[in-house]
Amino acid sequence: MKLTISRNELNEAVQHVAKAVSARTTIPILSGIKIETSAQGVTLTASDTDISIQSFIPLETADKTIVTIHRSGSVVLPAKFFVEIVRKLPNEEVHLEVGERFQTQITSGAIDIQLVGLDPEEFPVLPVLEEDQVFSIPGDLLKSMIRQTVFAVTTNESTPILTGVLWSLQDGVFKFVATDRHRLATCKIQTDVPEQLRFSNVVISGKTLNELSKIIPDQNTLVDIVVADNQVLFKLGNVLFFTRMLDGTFPDTTKIIPTSFRTELILNTKALSDAIDRAYLLSREEKTNIVRLSTTESGGVEISSSSSELGRVQEQLSVSELRGDPLRIAFNSKYMLDVLKVVDSEKLFIGLTGAMSPIIIKPDHDNSLHLILPYRTTN
Amino acid sequence: MKLTISRNELNEAVQHVAKAVSARTTIPILSGIKIETSAQGVTLTASDTDISIQSFIPLETADKTIVTIHRSGSVVLPAKFFVEIVRKLPNEEVHLEVGERFQTQITSGAIDIQLVGLDPEEFPVLPVLEEDQVFSIPGDLLKSMIRQTVFAVTTNESTPILTGVLWSLQDGVFKFVATDRHRLATCKIQTDVPEQLRFSNVVISGKTLNELSKIIPDQNTLVDIVVADNQVLFKLGNVLFFTRMLDGTFPDTTKIIPTSFRTELILNTKALSDAIDRAYLLSREEKTNIVRLSTTESGGVEISSSSSELGRVQEQLSVSELRGDPLRIAFNSKYMLDVLKVVDSEKLFIGLTGAMSPIIIKPDHDNSLHLILPYRTTN
Numbered sequence: 001m002k003l004t005i006s007r008n009e010l011n012e013a014v015q016h017v018a019k020a021v022s023a024r025t026t027i028p029i030l031s032g033i034k035i036e037t038s039a040q041g042v043t044l045t046a047s048d049t050d051i052s053i054q055s056f057i058p059l060e061t062a063d064k065t066i067v068t069i070h071r072s073g074s075v076v077l078p079a080k081f082f083v084e085i086v087r088k089l090p091n092e093e094v095h096l097e098v099g100e101r102f103q104t105q106i107t108s109g110a111i112d113i114q115l116v117g118l119d120p121e122e123f124p125v126l127p128v129l130e131e132d133q134v135f136s137i138p139g140d141l142l143k144s145m146i147r148q149t150v151f152a153v154t155t156n157e158s159t160p161i162l163t164g165v166l167w168s169l170q171d172g173v174f175k176f177v178a179t180d181r182h183r184l185a186t187c188k189i190q191t192d193v194p195e196q197l198r199f200s201n202v203v204i205s206g207k208t209l210n211e212l213s214k215i216i217p218d219q220n221t222l223v224d225i226v227v228a229d230n231q232v233l234f235k236l237g238n239v240l241f242f243t244r245m246l247d248g249t250f251p252d253t254t255k256i257i258p259t260s261f262r263t264e265l266i267l268n269t270k271a272l273s274d275a276i277d278r279a280y281l282l283s284r285e286e287k288t289n290i291v292r293l294s295t296t297e298s299g300g301v302e303i304s305s306s307s308s309e310l311g312r313v314q315e316q317l318s319v320s321e322l323r324g325d326p327l328r329i330a331f332n333s334k335y336m337l338d339v340l341k342v343v344d345s346e347k348l349f350i351g352l353t354g355a356m357s358p359i360i361i362k363p364d365h366d367n368s369l370h371l372i373l374p375y376r377t378t379n
Numbered sequence: 380m381k382l383t384i385s386r387n388e389l390n391e392a393v394q395h396v397a398k399a400v401s402a403r404t405t406i407p408i409l410s411g412i413k414i415e416t417s418a419q420g421v422t423l424t425a426s427d428t429d430i431s432i433q434s435f436i437p438l439e440t441a442d443k444t445i446v447t448i449h450r451s452g453s454v455v456l457p458a459k460f461f462v463e464i465v466r467k468l469p470n471e472e473v474h475l476e477v478g479e480r481f482q483t484q485i486t487s488g489a490i491d492i493q494l495v496g497l498d499p500e501e502f503p504v505l506p507v508l509e510e511d512q513v514f515s516i517p518g519d520l521l522k523s524m525i526r527q528t529v530f531a532v533t534t535n536e537s538t539p540i541l542t543g544v545l546w547s548l549q550d551g552v553f554k555f556v557a558t559d560r561h562r563l564a565t566c567k568i569q570t571d572v573p574e575q576l577r578f579s580n581v582v583i584s585g586k587t588l589n590e591l592s593k594i595i596p597d598q599n600t601l602v603d604i605v606v607a608d609n610q611v612l613f614k615l616g617n618v619l620f621f622t623r624m625l626d627g628t629f630p631d632t633t634k635i636i637p638t639s640f641r642t643e644l645i646l647n648t649k650a651l652s653d654a655i656d657r658a659y660l661l662s663r664e665e666k667t668n669i670v671r672l673s674t675t676e677s678g679g680v681e682i683s684s685s686s687s688e689l690g691r692v693q694e695q696l697s698v699s700e701l702r703g704d705p706l707r708i709a710f711n712s713k714y715m716l717d718v719l720k721v722v723d724s725e726k727l728f729i730g731l732t733g734a735m736s737p738i739i740i741k742p743d744h745d746n747s748l749h750l751i752l753p754y755r756t757t758n
Binding site: 080315 | 457459460463464467468469482483489490491492493494495653654656657660661664688689690691692693694695696
């Protein structure tokens with residue numbers, strides 16, 4: 001393989017695929033990035049077996065030549081060094097030539113690098129997916145749905161299925177659910193996908209979704225999603241992002257969401273968030289992060305927390321609406337702050353059915369719903 | 380004690396003194412901030428016994444009232460929580476009232492905080508320094524001198540004196556020296572301080588200087604420096620910063636600095652820095668970070684490094700001037716990058732006396748000089 005390539009495009013492709021290189025793999029070939037020529041351009045691939053990312057660099061764009069292939073071929077180069085040196089090459093033009101035993105020479109300006117390359121035949125082959133289940137959604141919407149839910153996955157590896165987010169598509173409704181058994185985050189959108197396209201129990205690792213989120217461009221471009229047997233493929237322009245689904249059955253969470261409430265509140269999101277943040281400062285000194293919310297006789301709410309060592313914080317908050325019975329409930333303030341960070345409306349709804357029953361938090365639209373189990377205190 | 384105080388001024392003072400609160404002290408009183416009223420205003424103090432910071436809040440500025448003291452007194456409040464809650468108080472006006480057994484009530488807007496305070500009598504008393512050795516230098520100059528030298532102190536606690544920077548003032552020349560035995564950084568300025576004001580062997584901990592640097596304002600204000608028996612006091616407007624000197628005698632480093640060279644180079648600082656940065660990427664995979672600099676037959680230099688596992692990097696660099704014998708020298712590239720980061724001139728001088736002798740790096744003025752010992756390789 002021998003080629004001349006534009007540094008900026010090479011760098012962009014390298015940074016994309018680098019996200020799939022595992023930092024501590026025991027399989028040497030997986031610590032590399034595969035570079036391969038074709039008649040259309042150059043393809044870079046990296047994989048940690050759970051996720052694989054492929055980035056394609058075309059020979060030219062509308063106004064300039066990006067790659068000139070002098071001799072076709074392929075090689076695997078050590079990712080750790082390659083990723084950083086490409087970013088720092090002095091010249092806009094980079095020459096890459098693979099010699100005997102995959103010894104690779106990279107030159108750019110006055111710099112000359114000899115890299116020990118690896119045999120591309122050893123690199124894992126990416127799956128070829130059946131593309132009958134394909135649909136598109138805008139990238140910023142997908143990013144937002146990930147953000148609304150991914151914080152609620154568990155980090156506890158003893159329940160692997162809950163380290164992922166459940167995806168389903170039914171009657172055109174695309175829905176995400178995540179839970180760690182103490183809280184639940186859900187988010188859905190109505191798509192114009194044909195009704196016959198449907199799936200359920202597709203569970204994708206939260207870590208993978210965070211990585212995916214990073215490479216979705218901020219501009220409003222469409223992401224094609226291909227759902228196959230046990231793999232999901234995301235097509236983002238010249239970048240392909242493959243991930244395995246998690247094995248197992250995601251628990252049915254529909255039954256634990258109450259539909260009617262004994263106490264209903266409508267509050268200003270920022271005011272509530274600020275007050276809980278202040279109470280959290282004290283509560284985190286105790287290990288439980290417990291903060292209390294109580295309705296007051298004057299028709300507002302009080303947010304409070306206490307620490308035996310430091311003292312206590314009490315704050316009065318006015319509400320836009322308060323319906324139903326007086327109530328006092330305790331919860332993990334960290335969980336509540338996680339929810340308040342992603343609520344995207346100026347006001348929010350809180351629904352309560354008792355001091356021992358789930359707390360429901362919703363923005364002023366029906367696209368997302370959050371649930372937090374209360375903390376069972378004695379007073 | 381009972382007072383009403385402006386949140387912004389309180390917050391600013393609290394953030395300043397917070398830098399002297401030790402995160403893991405075993406002495407409870409030192410985990411607090413002392414607040415004390417006087418006829419002129421309110422003074423906040425924190426101390427970890429090595430450094431102490433005092434910040435004064437006056438009753439009023441030219442255009443507004445900042446503090447109203449309803450009842451004089453003092454208290455010590457738990458720093459960890461107090462520092463963060465003050466930043467997040469909802470209202471511009473804060474009321475603070477100390478009750479029985481130092482129980483302290485803080486109110487601001489609709490928030491009401493009860494804090495367990497401590498007895499201010501237990502708080503260490505700050506030293507009163509003899510002010511016969513006082514001089515002033517511009518804050519940005521002091522900051523720059525710290526930055527030029529502090530990176531070269533050792534982190535190895537087995538030679539405590541070398542964890543500090545040596546300060547001296549002789550014939551109006553104010554000089555800093557730091558070394559970890561592998562490298563040396565020096566920096567000096569000519570002041571207009573009277574000749575009779577002189578000191579030597581004042582050694583101040585590098586950590587302390589980093590903290591001091593953070594609270595020196597960016598505007599070009601004068602810092603008053605008071606050098607007393609075993610303490611140094613920095614006066615920065617309303618903030619007083621006390622530090623103990625390190626015990627011991629700083630080694631004499633003047634003899635190891637060569638004054639004539641066999642090879643002299645003048646190079647572009649950024650070009651050299653970029654080239655060494657690229658060579659460092661490969662060299663850090665080996666533990667030694669070794670990079671080589673060699674003069675070339677064409678009258679330039681070559682920067683190179685190699686890794687048995689990954690390969691090698693070679694880069695040609697043109698020089699502005701090259702005088703003397705051809706030479707090849709190896710060094711720790713991390714040390715060289717530390718120096719190149721603080722060299723503040725477009726071109727720099729490198730002086731060499733042999734492959735086993737110290738490397739001297741200087742900017743194009745005489746205010747600073749850096750020395751790095753070479754790495755003794757077999758080839």
